[in-house]
Amino acid sequence: MSKGMLNLRQRKHEKAYQENLNGNSQKEKYKTYSPLQASHFFSLLGLIIIVFAAVIVIEKQLPIGLKIENEHRHPNRFIAERSYNYLKKITSLGPRIAGSHANEVLAVNLLRDEIEGIMKEAQPNNVLELDVQKVSGDFALKFLDGMTNVYRNLQNVVVKVGSHIRSNHSLLINCHYDTVVDSPGASDDGAGCAVMLEMLRVISKSDKILRHNIIFLFNGGEENFLPASHGFITQHKWAKEVRVFINLEACGAGGREVLFQAGPHHPWILETYSEEVPYPYASSLAQEIFQSGVIPGDTDYRIFRDFGNISGLDFAWSSNGYVYHTKYDTIEQIPLGSLQRTGDNILALARGMAQGHQLSDIDSHRNGNLVFFDFLGAFVIRWPMLVSDLVNILTVILSIYSIYTNIRETSNVIAAKTYVSKLWKNIGAVIVTWLIAVGVSLAIALLLNALGRTMSWYARPLWAFFLYVIPSLLVTMALLIMHAKKYHKDLDVWPWVMFQLYYDAYQLIWTIVLAIGIMVRVRSSFIALLWVIFPCIGNLVRSKLFRTWRDGRWLLLHIAALGLPFVQCFYLIIGALYLFFPIMGRAGAGNNSELLIAGMVSYLFVLLFSFASPIILLVKDTYRILNLLFSLFLLSVAVLLLTPLGFPYAGENGSLAPQRFMLTHTKRTFHDYSGAIVNESTGYWIIDMDINSPHTVDRYVPDMTNAIPIDQDCADHLYCGLPYLVPVLSMIWKTHWVPGPKPELTHPINMKIVSREKTAIGEKLEFVIEGPSHIGVMFSSAKGVELHGWDLESEPLLVSNPWQDRDTYFLFYNCGEKIVPFNFTLEFKVKKNHDGPILDLAVTSHYLFGPSKSTSSFKNFVKQFPPWTAVSYWTATYESWIL
Numbered sequence: 004m005s006k007g008m009l010n011l012r013q014r015k016h017e018k019a020y021q022e023n024l025n026g027n028s029q030k031e032k033y034k035t036y037s038p039l040q041a042s043h044f045f046s047l048l049g050l051i052i053i054v055f056a057a058v059i060v061i062e063k064q065l066p067i068g069l070k071i072e073n074e075h076r077h078p079n080r081f082i083a084e085r086s087y088n089y090l091k092k093i094t095s096l097g098p099r100i101a102g103s104h105a106n107e108v109l110a111v112n113l114l115r116d117e118i119e120g121i122m123k124e125a126q127p128n129n130v131l132e133l134d135v136q137k138v139s140g141d142f143a144l145k146f147l148d149g150m151t152n153v154y155r156n157l158q159n160v161v162v163k164v165g166s167h168i169r170s171n172h173s174l175l176i177n178c179h180y181d182t183v184v185d186s187p188g189a190s191d192d193g194a195g196c197a198v199m200l201e202m203l204r205v206i207s208k209s210d211k212i213l214r215h216n217i218i219f220l221f222n223g224g225e226e227n228f229l230p231a232s233h234g235f236i237t238q239h240k241w242a243k244e245v246r247v248f249i250n251l252e253a254c255g256a257g258g259r260e261v262l263f264q265a266g267p268h269h270p271w272i273l274e275t276y277s278e279e280v281p282y283p284y285a286s287s288l289a290q291e292i293f294q295s296g297v298i299p300g301d302t303d304y305r306i307f308r309d310f311g312n313i314s315g316l317d318f319a320w321s322s323n324g325y326v327y328h329t330k331y332d333t334i335e336q337i338p339l340g341s342l343q344r345t346g347d348n349i350l351a352l353a354r355g356m357a358q359g360h361q362l363s364d365i366d367s368h369r370n371g372n373l374v375f376f377d378f379l380g381a382f383v384i385r386w387p388m389l390v391s392d393l394v395n396i397l398t399v400i401l402s403i404y405s406i407y408t409n410i411r412e413t414s415n416v417i418a419a420k421t422y423v424s425k426l427w428k429n430i431g432a433v434i435v436t437w438l439i440a441v442g443v444s445l446a447i448a449l450l451l452n453a454l455g456r457t458m459s460w461y462a463r464p465l466w467a468f469f470l471y472v473i474p475s476l477l478v479t480m481a482l483l484i485m486h487a488k489k490y491h492k493d494l495d496v497w498p499w500v501m502f503q504l505y506y507d508a509y510q511l512i513w514t515i516v517l518a519i520g521i522m523v524r525v526r527s528s529f530i531a532l533l534w535v536i537f538p539c540i541g542n543l544v545r546s547k548l549f550r551t552w553r554d555g556r557w558l559l560l561h562i563a564a565l566g567l568p569f570v571q572c573f574y575l576i577i578g579a580l581y582l583f584f585p586i587m588g589r590a591g592a593g594n595n596s597e598l599l600i601a602g603m604v605s606y607l608f609v610l611l612f613s614f615a616s617p618i619i620l621l622v623k624d625t626y627r628i629l630n631l632l633f634s635l636f637l638l639s640v641a642v643l644l645l646t647p648l649g650f651p652y653a654g655e656n657g658s659l660a661p662q663r664f665m666l667t668h669t670k671r672t673f674h675d676y677s678g679a680i681v682n683e684s685t686g687y688w689i690i691d692m693d694i695n696s697p698h699t700v701d702r703y704v705p706d707m708t709n710a711i712p713i714d715q716d717c718a719d720h721l722y723c724g725l726p727y728l729v730p731v732l733s734m735i736w737k738t739h740w741v742p743g744p745k746p747e748l749t750h751p752i753n754m755k756i757v758s759r760e761k762t763a764i765g766e767k768l769e770f771v772i773e774g775p776s777h778i779g780v781m782f783s784s785a786k787g788v789e790l791h792g793w794d795l796e797s798e799p800l801l802v803s804n805p806w807q808d809r810d811t812y813f814l815f816y817n818c819g820e821k822i823v824p825f826n827f828t829l830e831f832k833v834k835k836n837h838d839g840p841i842l843d844l845a846v847t848s849h850y851l852f853g854p855s856k857s858t859s860s861f862k863n864f865v866k867q868f869p870p871w872t873a874v875s876y877w878t879a880t881y882e883s884w885i886l
Contacts (some may be wrong), residue, residue, distance in 0.1 A: 015866035022821040034538040037496050039665065041624045043558055045631075046319045047615070050562070058574050060381055062581075063322075065259070066282065066347065068339025079209055081201055081346035083339040085169055090197035091343075094178065094187040094334050101181045101224045101231075102776030103852040107158060110180050111135060114160045114221050117200055121301075125207035132163045134241075137820065138234025141614050142310065142323040142797045146228060146301050147827035149801035152826075154230035157819035158223040163241055164182045165216040171361040173216035173241065174353060175248040175315070176202070176234060177769035179225030179301055182332075184851045185875045189334045190320055191327060195251030196221055198346050205350060215362045217353055218245065223411070225303055227777075227817045228729060232303035236311040245307075247272060247356060247367045248315030248419050249349060255585065256336035258322025259380070260345045261578070263289040264304050265802050269314040270387055271361050271371040277375070277383035279355035285383055287378045288527040288575060297454075304331035314369075321578070324585030325660045329873035335656075388524070393560055395521045395528060396534045399817075400420035402514040405542040406507050412546055413500050422504070428490065429508035436616075437609045439813070440475040444605035448473060448597040451643075457597040457694055458651035459643055462886040464584055468638035471604040479609055480619040487620055498621050504615040510538045513613070530575070538614060540564060565614050574616065578606050589663050592691030592737040651695065654871035663701060667849075668746045668861045669726055672882040676840055686743040687864065688725055688879070689733055693836075702827040704867040710739035721806055722813075726847035726879035729779075730803045730813040743864070746878045749855045752848045754882070764791060765833030765841070768886070770823040772816070772846055775855070778848035782812040784831055788841045792830040845883040 047462055066084030067483040092113060099106035117136065122131045132836035141153040160180075163173070178195035182188030183666050199219050206217065224231030236242050247269065251260075262285035265273055267499060277283060304317040320341065326332045361368045386394070410422045417425075451457055460467040487501055494501065513534040520528025541564025545557075583603065587596035609616075619625055643649040666687055673682040689697045689710055701707045717723040722732060752774040765788070772778060783806050784790055790812070793800055803813040816825045831841050852855050856877050857865070868874050 013199070014615065018074060019570060037521060038623050039558060039618070039621045040623055041627050042584065044618065044622045044628055046102055047618065051265065053575060054570055058379070058570060058577060062574065062577055063258070064380070065338060066343050068343040069257070079205060081198075081205055081343065081350050083346060084342035085204070086194075086201040086342045086346055087334070087337070087339060089192050089200045090189060090334055090337065091116075093193040093197060094189050098852070099180060099182045099188060100184055101227045102818050102820075103158060105852075106181050106223060111160060111223070113637070114180065114196070114200075117347075118162055118203065121200070121350055122206055122640070123804060124204075124715075126210055128166060128210065128212050129207050130165045131207055132166065133164075134161045134163075134237055134239075134303045134644055135159070136161055136235065138231065138238055140230070140234055140237065141795050142230075142233050143799065143801045144228060144301075145801065146729070148733050148813070149701070149798050150228075150730050150803060150815050151795060151800055152228050152230050152233075153229065153814055153816045153825065154224065155816075155818045156821045157227070157231045157234055157817075157821050159235050159239070159426065160202060160221040160223070161235070162219040162221075162237065163216055164212045164213065164219070168212065168214065168375070170213075170215045171244050172246050172365070173218045173244045174356045174362065175218045175220060175245045175307070175313075176251070176349070177220040177222060178229065178251045179222045180301070181223050181226050181231075183226050183328045183875070184877050185330050186328055186332045187330070189332050189337050190252040190256035191332060192251065193334075193372055194253065194320070194337055194342065196250065196343075198342060198349060201346055202350050202353065206353070208850075213357050214359070215246075215321070215357045217357050222303065224817070224819060228437070228815060229301065229303055230817065232306040232702055233310055236307055242311065244248065245313055245645055246362045248307045249312075249352065250302055250304045250306075250307070250315060250317045251345075251349065252304075252317065252319040254319050254322040255321045255329055255584070256326045256332060257338050257341040258581075259284045259341070260318040260319055260348065261289060261321050262286065262316055262318055263321075264302075264317035265373070265375070266307060266314050266483075269361075270367045270385075271375045272282025272316060273375050273383075273385050274357045275359060275361075276352055277385055279351045281351060282344050282348055282380060283377040283383045286527075286575065286578075287374050288376065288530065288801060289578075292579070305735045305826075318345070320345075321582045323659075324582065326873075327585065327586065328589070329661065329663065329875070331659050331661065331873060336659075342617075345487050352389050364566045374529050376529055376571075376575075382816045388526070389635060389763060391526070392521055395517055395532055398532055398539070399518050399521070400511060401539050402535050405539045406511060408546055409503055409507055409542065411502065416500060417494060417672050418495060424777060425491065425494070426503055426511065427509055429486075429641070430488045431510050432483075432490070433505070433512060436479050436486075437464040437606075439482060440478040440609050441602055441605045442871055443474055443478050444471045444601040445473065445598055448601035449597075452595070452597055452694075453689075456645065456649050458587065458624045459649040460600060461584060461588060461651040462653040462658070464565045464580065464650065466639075466643065467580070467584075467600060467604050469636065470643070471601050472608045473632050473636050473639075475605040475609050475627060476612055477617065477636065479612065479616045480625075481629055482619060484619060484625060489884070497515065502617055502620045505620065506538070506542075506614065506683075509613045509617065510535065510542070510864065511781045513538075533571060535612060537565055537568050561614075561618070569611065569615075575673055576611065579607070580604070585660075587693065588660075589692050591731075591735040592694050592696050593734070594694070596694050635819070652699075652871040654869070662695065662870055663692040664696065664700075664868065664872055664874045665880040666865065666876040667693060667726060667877075668743065668857065668876070669750075670746055670880045671724055672880070673720070673724065674882070674884045676885045678884070679723040684742070685745045686742040687861075691737050691739060692735075700872065702867055703869045704744070704864070706741050706864065711739050713738050713740055721783055721811065721843050721883060722804075724845075724881060724883065726849065726881040727779065727781075728847075728849055728879075729778070729815055743861050744858070745857065746880075747858050748850070748878070748880070750850075751854070752778070752846055752880055754846050756886070764829065765831045767828065767830040770826070770827045774846075774848040775850050776818045776822050777849040778816040778825060778826075779849070779850060780816065780825070780844070781808045781811060781847075782829070782842050782844045784809040784842045785809070785837075787834045787837045789832040790829065794828040813863060841883045842886050843883065844886055845881060847882075848880045850878040
């Protein structure tokens with residue numbers, strides 16, 4: 004062997020020895036870096052609590068409401084006190100159900116008088132026109148189980164503000180002045196109308212000439228499931244000039260109005276919003292949640308979008324949803340600051356739209372969609388979907404690069420192939436820890452159900468933190484420690500490289516979520532974007548500039564890198580929880596709200612703690628932290644079980660969280676094929692609104708102990724043989740029946756078959772139904788029989804919940820100023836060999852106001868309910884035939 008070959012081999016051995024020495028040195032360096040002290044982690048937990056409190060305080064901030072006495076200092080400004088005075092007049096009328104004297108006469112006259120007073124003081128450069136519209140029609144509404152809404156003689160009060168320019172283009176602003184039964188409707192939607200009246204006054208007194216018109220629609224039938232807005236947008240003389248709309252709604256009282264629906268096209272609308280409004284609160288996430296159907300409700304936004312083919316914005320107050328649709332929705336729940344905030348925002352937005360050039364050529368600004376969200380209410384971040392896709396794709400690439408950088412920089416202590424293998428195993432482990440954490444929360448919820456301590460968070464939301472957030476964090480961290488010790492004990496790189504492995508696993512999971520969001524075009528992917536781009540930046544900054552930091556400075560750098568997505572996501576979470584907690588009080592007993600909240604809270608917070616949980620791997624004395632969290636959980640459970648603090652409801656002013664009850668004094672009548680009555684019963688139908696209903700009030704309402712669950716009736720009779728006001732059987736299916744006296748009816752139902760004739764394909768029936776202002780018609784064709792035609796304008800006639808494997812149909816008939824009979828024709832296709840009846844038909848009547856609303860015995864029954872309940876009640880009938 005030559006001397007050169009020996010020298011080459013010697014150099015190779017020396018190089019390998021040096022690399023091994025350097026690798027061991029690097030490992031020793033990673034091992035000798037001191038882990039974080041437990042005090043550091045306690046400080047981090049304290050900081051998280053401070054952030055939570057600060058975000059909650061920021062979320063509740065409202066501007067100071069301007070007073071009339073200071074109006075001279077604020078020319079052309081929205082004055083909250085005047086809006087409050089309008090609201091006081093509206094709510095003084097009491098509940099305003101469509102068809103009632105309060106709604107059809109008193110409310111219309113009040114609005115007309117106020118508007119005429121404003122018109123008298125308008126500046127000459129503003130041209131105001133007032134019209135009171137009376138509308139009739141019908142349309143298909145895909146709301147919950149689906150129905151056909153047939154309306155007659157509903158009223159709209161409409162005002163158009165224009166100028167001598169006489170533009171042919173208008174902005175529409177909509178509210179509704181009607182209410183649900185028993186509610187004064189201060190927030191839903193008296194406040195929206197009060198805001199619009201003050202906006203009308205300010206705009207009409209302005210010297211500035213409007214470029215385009217603004218139409219103010221005060222509609223009188225939204226709570227009848229959107230018919231009045233349908234009548235306006237399909238029939239009013241000004242409807243064809245509407246180019247864009249703003250809808251004002253509420254699912255809570257006070258607080259901030261959230262922009263929760265926008266579009267479906269015209270991204271310039273959101274651009275105008277973000278540029279003009281002083282107090283933004285908007286999120287495309289809220290829109291995707293609402294349009295998914297998770298929230299049981301709908302607004303006039305659907306009507307303007309689907310039947311007017313126009314784009315717009317949907318705003319709603321969402322705080323304090325406990326009083327929504329109850330007797331507690333009073334003016335006392337509405338702070339001046341909420342009116343001021345909403346008035347300032349909508350007035351600025353309306354002016355910006357009416358003075359903009361887009362209304363003149365709306366089609367040229369049609370295409371496109373926006374991703375949008377506000378940052379702590381300070382400003383709105385928005386960009387077109389194309390830009391969003393580009394940013395998201397670049398962020399995915401950056402994320403992969405940052406992880407690759409970590410793999411390369413740690414290759415001297417852990418082989419790249421090993422790092423990648425461990426990384427994918429960690430991804431699986433992280434997902435499993437999430438699933439187990441959520442599973443533990445669900446197990447806690449089941450335990451609370453078994454112990455009869457459900458919905459403690461309903462009146463006191465802080466319970467959700469102790470019952471579900473703390474266990475989720477505890478389980479996640481404990482499982483990470485166990486996994487790291489068991490499956491990475493072959494790695495002699497504790498603790499910092501170990502932490503980096505899990506950090507990269509979390510980052511890669513969010514990167515995959517972001518990539519999926521790009522593919523399926525989900526606008527709320529901006530959340531994943533935040534959880535990818537900031538960890539990437541933190542990764543790169545640490546590896547390039549501060550690689551040697553392994554103490555409190557490192558923790559500060561970690562907080563700085565991930566603080567913004569953490570704060571922003573908690574801001575979104577707290578808004579969602581403020582919305583969903585009250586909804587659980589009206590979601591129906593068929594939905595286990597404890598399980599739903601447990602799963603949702605746990606899921607949201609394990610995601611929120613994505614990059615906080617693995618810090619436990621860097622901490623000495625981890626048992627101290629885990630023991631503290633476990634002790635807090637056990638203490639909270641003990642307090643929940645042993646003290647009254649776990650009671651889920653509250654009836655005190657300032658902290659209202661009542662249990663909802665919906666009652667109808669009902670008469671049920673069933674006919675056979677011959678027309679003879681085969682069964683008849685009277686009593687109180689208890690519509691269970693949450694999982695604790697109805698026996699929470701047994702000690703106050705003795706008759707409730709006799710409540711009978713309704714089960715078999717749902718199999719035997721169409722719509723369970725019960726007077727459902729609307730088709731919500733898929734949500735409200737768990738109900739009870741209490742036998743009671745017969746109701747007194749001043750205008751009972753009268754169903755007549757005017758004609759029944761054979762046709763070439765089957766049979767044709769004409770019906771006339773007389774009764775109160777609110778009637779329901781449900782029918783289901785027999786097997787072998789098919790609905791072929793009808794004389795209603797809406798097409799198609801929507802199929803509702805199936806019954807006995809047969810299609811069912813639900814017609815909701817409602818009248819406004821004048822009650823007229825419901826006349827309609829149905830034609831059925833019948834097989835030639837068919838023998839017997841061709842359909843089951845049921846008619847319900849609802850007496851929501853007037854003398855038939857309740858008898859003295861019914862009122863006495865309702866009065867027994869305790870002060871921490873909110874009872875909505877009326878009289879109803881159900882009568883069925885086999886035809």
